[in-house]
Amino acid sequence: MAHISKYKLKPQTYDKLFQLFFEVMTSSRSRGDFNKLMNDLLSPVERIMIAKRIVLVYLLIKEIDYRIICRTLKVSSTTVAKFKLLIERSEGLVPLLSRTVRNDKIKLFMIDLINDLMPPGRYGTNWSSAWHRRRIVRRMKDEGI
Secondary structure, three states: OOOOOOOOOOHHHHHHHHHHHHHHHHOOOOHHHHHHHHHHHOOHHHHHHHHHHHHHHHHHHOOOOHHHHHHHHOOOHHHHHHHHHHHHHOOOHHHHHHHHHHHHHHHHHHHHHHHHHOOOOOOOOOHHHHHHHHHHHHHHHHHOO
16 A cells, blocks of 8 residues: 655645646657556556556446456456445546447447358358457457457
8 A cells, every 4th residue: 555644735735746647647649658657657566456447447337247357357346346336426437438338339339240241151251260250259248358
């Protein structure tokens, strides 16, 4: 757990801190710049923890079963339940991830449509790639990733 000083800062100081934090976080123009920034700011454990939290919320929004989330992300069911409660009050992360879920549903629908149009066994279809697409769609529906 991170240690924070017991001496409180003034609200104006917090505002300035978060303004600078916002400026630094939004200044990265590419994925490489963002990765360099995260590597400089966060330890490997903190990066993994934040990534797992974001993915956990994403999977909860997609209504993936708790057990699958626990098994996939290697987290406890208590952690999943805690974040399920936090989602109900979220004003920032949930709306952002909801847009991503909508885009993923559209992409999954298109892949599913291609699978229906070119299933394994149909003349002119590469069976190997058709079965591979079908496995990908099944995994995406079951596990959300």
